[in-house]
Amino acid sequence: MPWLIKSEPDVFSIDDLAKVPREPWTGVRNYQARNYMWKEMKVGDLALFYHSNATPPGIAGIAKVASAPYPDPTQFDPKSEYHDPKATEENPRWYLVDFEHVATFPELIPLELLKTDSQLSEMLVCQRGTRLSITPVEKKHYQRVLKLAGVKG
DNA sequence: GCCAACGTTGGC
DNA sequence: GCCAACGTTGGC
Numbered sequence: 001m002p003w004l005i006k007s008e009p010d011v012f013s014i015d016d017l018a019k020v021p022r023e024p025w026t027g028v029r030n031y032q033a034r035n036y037m038w039k040e041m042k043v044g045d046l047a048l049f050y051h052s053n054a055t056p057p058g059i060a061g062i063a064k065v066a067s068a069p070y071p072d073p074t075q076f077d078p079k080s081e082y083h084d085p086k087a088t089e090e091n092p093r094w095y096l097v098d099f100e101h102v103a104t105f106p107e108l109i110p111l112e113l114l115k116t117d118s119q120l121s122e123m124l125v126c127q128r129g130t131r132l133s134i135t136p137v138e139k140k141h142y143q144r145v146l147k148l149a150g151v152k153g
Numbered sequence: 154g155c156c157a158a159c160g161t162t163g164g165c
Numbered sequence: 166g167c168c169a170a171c172g173t174t175g176g177c
Contacts, residue, residue: 006175030160053175111176129158131174155177162171 001040002142003047004125005063005099006133014049014060014104022066022098026074027082029094033134038069038095040136046102048137048145050125058110059145067098105149119144 005025007013017023028034045065051057071092074082087093115126123141124130137145146152 008175032160057176128176129174131159133174157176158174160171160173162169164169165167 001042001045002137002139003036003041003045003065004050004059004135004137005047006050006052006125008053009051009060010053013051014063014101017049017061017063017099018101018104020101022100024067024072024098025096026072028072028096028133029082029084030133033132034094034096036134036136037097041065041069041097043068046142047099048142051108056108056110056112058108058112058114059105059149060108061104062102062146062151063099064102065097066100069095069097072096103151105151107149109145109148113148114145117144117148 012023025037028037043065047063047065048059049061049063051060072082072094074080075084075087075092075094076089077083084093111126114120114123120126120141123137124132124135
C-alpha cells in the first residue's frame with residue numbers, strides 16, 4: 001500500500017533524506033501513525049514525502065520503507081525531546097521504520113494544486129484538519145500524484 | 154501570529 | 166468513563 005509521510009523541511013527535508021542511506025523515522029508519538037508503521041507497512045512500500053509547515057506546503061518526492069518495524073530508540077533516551085518515561089526496553093511504546101530516498105520531484109506539487117485536482121480532492125492530506133503525520137494513500141491517488149509530478153509510476 | 158481541528162491528559 | 170482543559174499541528 002502506498003503512504004504519505006509528513007515532515008517539516010526546516011527539520012528534515014527530502015534533500016536531507018537524499019543524503020543518507022536510510023533514515024529512522026523517529027519521534028512519531030501518535031498511536032494511529034505508530035500502528036501504520038508497526039503493523040501495516042511492508043519493506044518496499046512507497047510513500048509520498050510531504051513538506052508541511054513549508055511555503056508552500058506540498059509533496060516533494062517519494063520515499064520507500066527500508067526496514068521492518070523496531071522500537072524507536074529515542075523513547076528510551078532521557079536526553080531526547082522524544083523521551084517517553086512510560087516506555088521501557090521490555091515494553092516499548094513506540095515503533096518506527098526506516099525510510100530511504102527514491103525520487104525528488106522536479107518541482108514540488110503544492111497542496112493548493114492537490115486540492116483543486118478533481119481526482120485528488122478526496123485524498124486525506126487535502127482534507128482540512130488532517131493532522132496525522134502518516135496516512136495511507138489510495139493507489140489511484142498515488143498514481144495521479146506521480147502523473148502531476150511528471151514522474152513514471 | 155492566528156486559529157480551527159483534534160488528540161491527550163487528568164480530575165471527578 | 167465522561168468531559169473540560171490543554172497542547173500540538175499545520176494552513177493561512
